[in-house]
Amino acid sequence: MNKEFIRRIIPLQIAAILLALSLSAVILTILSISPIDAFSLILSGAFGSPAKLAYVLTAWAPLLLCSAGLLVTFAAGLWNIGIEGQVVMGAVFATGLMRILQDSLPPSAVLLLAALAGLLGGALWGMLVGGLRRYGSVNEIFGGLGLNFIAGSLTVYLILGPWKRPGIGSTSGTEPFPPSLWLPGFKDFQASPIEMILGLIAIASVAIALRDTHFGLRLRAVGMNMKAAFLKGVPVDQDLFLAFGLCGALAGLAGWVLIVGTSARHNLYPLISSGYGYLAILVVLLANLKPFWSVPISFSFAAISMGSLQLPLQRQLDSSLGGVIQGMLVLSVLVINGIRSRWLRHEG
């Protein structure tokens, strides 16, 4: 990190954080709730006990995986809003495979194959978005959104239909998997290091792939100017497919984590993606598409999300306050970035 970076970028991000916090404080004051009280509730909700920290880490892993995937699609200038559906399809494929093989193979083999199934499910759903865009000229935002809803209704169908619990078919989900099919956690700490390591490896590999490989170079060229890249001989269509497939695969792996993770519910239920994909879009925007920064940012977003779950329990406050703070953060960064670039423009 050079001095220029520290001088210019760091104060900027701090200004953005302060702006976001004060805007959230204004909102809390309007609701006649003390901002200090609410913020400390969120903090203690996230870090107040080992169990709470374990939940934060559990939420961090899928967020990391989704962010890693989105770094790929954003590098190519693609808006993969379909990531939610890709998480869901990863969970669906993983669940399906585990239901078939859980009685015939050793648990570790089942877990491993389920991870591959998750990767596959997400990748297929992602490439469907790519296919709609390539062969149907359907903008990826709308193709992706539609596929999100379809993935959601497919889950509901599976839960209430073919995969319903014996006797009671309810939207609470499929029959939970036995503990042998959970990722191993620690004795008093219900978070699995495997999930987080996978997430961090994903971010690191994407960072390296984007920076040091020919594929990464091509993707970034496409992201900067698709026509120019095409004229320079970049196989644009193939690379875009690959980008959607890669992002979908990582999102699908996140779906697998949501099934087998130590603190997961260990079954398939409606809305299993619970907004992780959308949240990861905010993470990557806030990180300004920088892999390194998406690590701490996704961690703090996981903490804010998990911490604000305490708000409705302790105060008459909706847990969406966490989402408000996260949204305010991204909006503030956009505003401050804009003010800075206009200011620099006048200066230069």
Next chain:
Amino acid sequence: MDLPILIGSILAASPPILFAVLGETITEKAGVINLSLDGSLLLTAMVGFVVALHMDSVIAGFLAGMVVGSLIAFILAFVSMTLYQPQVATGFVLTLLCRDLAYVFGKAYAHIPGPQVSHAAIPGFSDLPLIGPILFDQNPLVYLSLMAVILVWFFFFKTQPGLLLQGLGERPAAAYVRGVDVTAMRYLYTLIGGAIVGLGGASFSLMVKPGWARPYGIEGTGWIALAIVIFGGWHPIRAAVGALLFNALQTAANLLQSVMPDVPTQLFSTLPFPVMILTLLLVTIGNADWTKRVLNRLPEGMRRFLIRTLKALQTSPPASLGTIFKKE
């Protein structure tokens, strides 16, 4: 159920999505994408209900919805057109932010009864056979939204400022040369579009789905509205037809559900979404290069028919949609 009542009920449910689609069409016609629609609808629905409740006036509720809608649009316009930040990203952040704001501020107002717009049959006309119950025995907002469609159409294609508006989205540089302040005019139409979207949000909470709750049950409608704008080819009447078709589809899904009680209810409520993708595919597939190649191989008569059908369905956006106009 007999047909007039069915059509009447489709119309009765249509004002929110009609207003949302009209507002976004105006905004996009000026060259601005306001992606915040889904969150905007939720937040303006919540604000509209709360203000109407406190002031005991539905008019105040609608006004509040419009003010909040244009406020959101203003933030989008400011961040994207004055601060030059990416428009799609700004809109997406605003969508999530407004949704969460609606849940946070609306919590205290969930599931409480409040004022709502009452029915207003038009005397003399409502007793007409067939069209009476369909068209003239409705909520005032239904009349207003249908009139708005005609008004926007008239404004776009029959007035001077309407032609200018189209120029903003198609060729802003040309408009600038003719002395139009492109950015200021885009601000104006973004704000107007936002206000109309706000009217749509408030018509949810004050008429179609009175009250407030979390989840409110309209989540996702804004995204559908954005897709309908594309389906409508940025033409108000075609967009209105798209909105009504979508409502008809939802009604059909509800009817199917009562015919097939064995199928889970959640399945039918998602039915409109695959249909949305399919219609988008239909209106955009003509733009793809491979369709021409395939069509060229078909026998003459069939080829002509298919090309004509695709041409009729095909839409393409205002040429400068989503791009920021800079003077230099």
